[in-house]
Amino acid sequence: MSFTTDIKQEIANVELEKHCRKAQLSALIQLTSSLTISKGNLGVLVRSESPTTSKRIVYLLKDLYGVDTKLQIARKTNLKKNNVYTIAIEERGREILEDLGLYTSRGLESHPSHEIVTRNCCAASYLAGAFLAYGSCNDPQNPNYHLEISLPDIEYANFLVKLISRFDISAKIARRRSRYIVYIKKADYVSGFLALIGAHSAMMRFEDERIGRDLKNSVSRIDNCEIANSEKSIRAGEKQIKHIQAIIDNGKFEKLPEKLRNVAETRMKYPEASLLELCDFYQKKYGEVISKSGMKHRLNKIESYADLENKK
Numbered sequence: 649m650s651f652t653t654d655i656k657q658e659i660a661n662v663e664l665e666k667h668c669r670k671a672q673l674s675a676l677i678q679l680t681s682s683l684t685i686s687k688g689n690l691g692v693l694v695r696s697e698s699p700t701t702s703k704r705i706v707y708l709l710k711d712l713y714g715v716d717t718k719l720q721i722a723r724k725t726n727l728k729k730n731n732v733y734t735i736a737i738e739e740r741g742r743e744i745l746e747d748l749g750l751y752t753s754r755g756l757e758s759h760p761s762h763e764i765v766t767r768n769c770c771a772a773s774y775l776a777g778a779f780l781a782y783g784s785c786n787d788p789q790n791p792n793y794h795l796e797i798s799l800p801d802i803e804y805a806n807f808l809v810k811l812i813s814r815f816d817i818s819a820k821i822a823r824r825r826s827r828y829i830v831y832i833k834k835a836d837y838v839s840g841f842l843a844l845i846g847a848h849s850a851m852m853r854f855e856d857e858r859i860g861r862d863l864k865n866s867v868s869r870i871d872n873c874e875i876a877n878s879e880k881s882i883r884a885g886e887k888q889i890k891h892i893q894a895i896i897d898n899g900k901f902e903k904l905p906e907k908l909r910n911v912a913e914t915r916m917k918y919p920e921a922s923l924l925e926l927c928d929f930y931q932k933k934y935g936e937v938i939s940k941s942g943m944k945h946r947l948n949k950i951e952s953y954a955d956l957e958n959k960k
Contacts, residue, residue, distance in 0.1 A: 651787040653700070655842065655850045659776045660704040662846040666712070668773035673708040674748040674760045675777030676701065679799070683741075683756065690742040694735040701780045702733035709737065713744055759807040771811055776845035778808060785838065785850075788857035795838045796831040798824070805830050817841055881922040888915050888947050891954035904953065910934050911946040 664672065677692065680701070684691040696702045702719070709715050718736040737744065745751035749761030765771040782798040799805045805821045805828040812819045812830070817837045822829045832838050835858055842851035892912045895901050904912065914930045915921075921929060923940045931937055938946075 651850065651853075652784045653698075654853075655785060655845075655847045656698060656700045656780055656783075658847045658849055659845050660700050660780060662776070664773055665769070667767065668770050669708055669712060670748060671760075671764050671770035671774040672777035672780075673705070673712060674750060674764050675774045676705050676708070676781050677745070677748055678750055678760065678804075679778060679781035680705070684736075689738070690745070691739075692737040692741045692745065694737070696733050696735075696781070697730045698780070699731070699733060702735060704780060705735055709735075709744070713740060713747075715740055715744070758801065758803045765811060768814070771814060772844050772846070775808075775811060775841075779845055785842070788854040791861060793835045793838050793858075794831060794833055795841060796829050799828045799830060802828050804828075812841070815840070815844055817844070878922075882920050885915065885919045885921065888950065889919055891951045892916060894954045895950070900953070904950070907936075908946055908950055908953075911943065912950055915947070 677694065680696050681692045681694045684693050694702075694705055696705070706717055706719065709717055715737060716739075718738070720734040720736075722732050722734070723730070742751060745756070749764040750757055752761075760774070765774050778797050783796065784798075785795040786792060797808065799808065802821070808830050809819045809821060812832075817832065817840050818834065819830050819832050819837075822831060832841055839851055839854055839858070842848075842854060892901075892915060895904065895912075901909065901912070910933070911930065914926060914933060918926060918929055923943050927938050927940060927943050930943070
């Protein structure tokens with residue numbers, strides 16, 4: 649199963665208070681249904697390609713309103729050939745839509761009434777319903793973190809972005825053909841959204857993958873940094889040894905001050921050592937504590953002597 653399917657199955661099994669169940673059903677009906685009129689009665693026709701989502705809608709309708717629904721399953725004729733689940737609500741359609749904050753005297757509303765999502769718990773359940781209807785999330789093994797909900801119009805997309813922002817999660821809108829996509833890209837926000845809608849197991853899996861990837865990248869960066877520093881130390885050591893050798897070849901080594909000779913001999917003995925390692929070797933040999941800056945200063949003095957000899 650896909651990561652998205654896992655998320656939907658998890659949030660479809662979350663136990664909710666009655667007011668939160670109503671909020672979740674409001675989002676599901678808003679996004680998956682169309683109206684029908686038969687003999688003057690207002691009905692609702694729900695369509696979904698997700699068996700989990702369809703099962704959740706049937707459960708919520710029965711639980712909240714005690715209505716019987718007619719379920720039909722058909723197979724699409726396109727390449728994917730997914731099943732399409734059609735749920736017909738033929739009784740109390742207007743009453744249900746009004747109770748869900750979706751229908752008023754003005755007709756069908758573009759988003760639910762404020763009362764449906766006043767409480768934060770209801771707003772979170774509503775977002776869970778929106779994800780159940782048309783949400784998807786990249787597998788956490790994919791480093792391109794991306795969670796989205798596909799929506800029918802820009803007004804509803806703006807409503808959903810505002811609702812998500814209530815929980816300090818940043819979402820943006822993009823146009824994709826005839827649909828509007830509310831999407832979340834930043835890993836912290838994706839993780840926060842999964843926790844918000846009740847997909848805690850999915851969130852833990854997402855975080856495990858992300859932390860593992862970040863740790864691997866950090867180790868890789870440290871390794872690369874250590875390799876770069878090692879190569880830098882080797883190049884610096886080769887240059888310093890070249891200067892020391894030039895002084896020796898000119899017969900001027902014994903004329904160097906004693907402390908510079910001691911540094912030069914230490915460097916010749918340990919050509920690949922870093923400055924810090926060189927300080928330790930020097931201290932063990934000569935009993936003098938020397939800092940990295942002090943060691944660097946003496947090596948620079950040796951370089952100056954070598955340059956002076958070359959100019960003569």
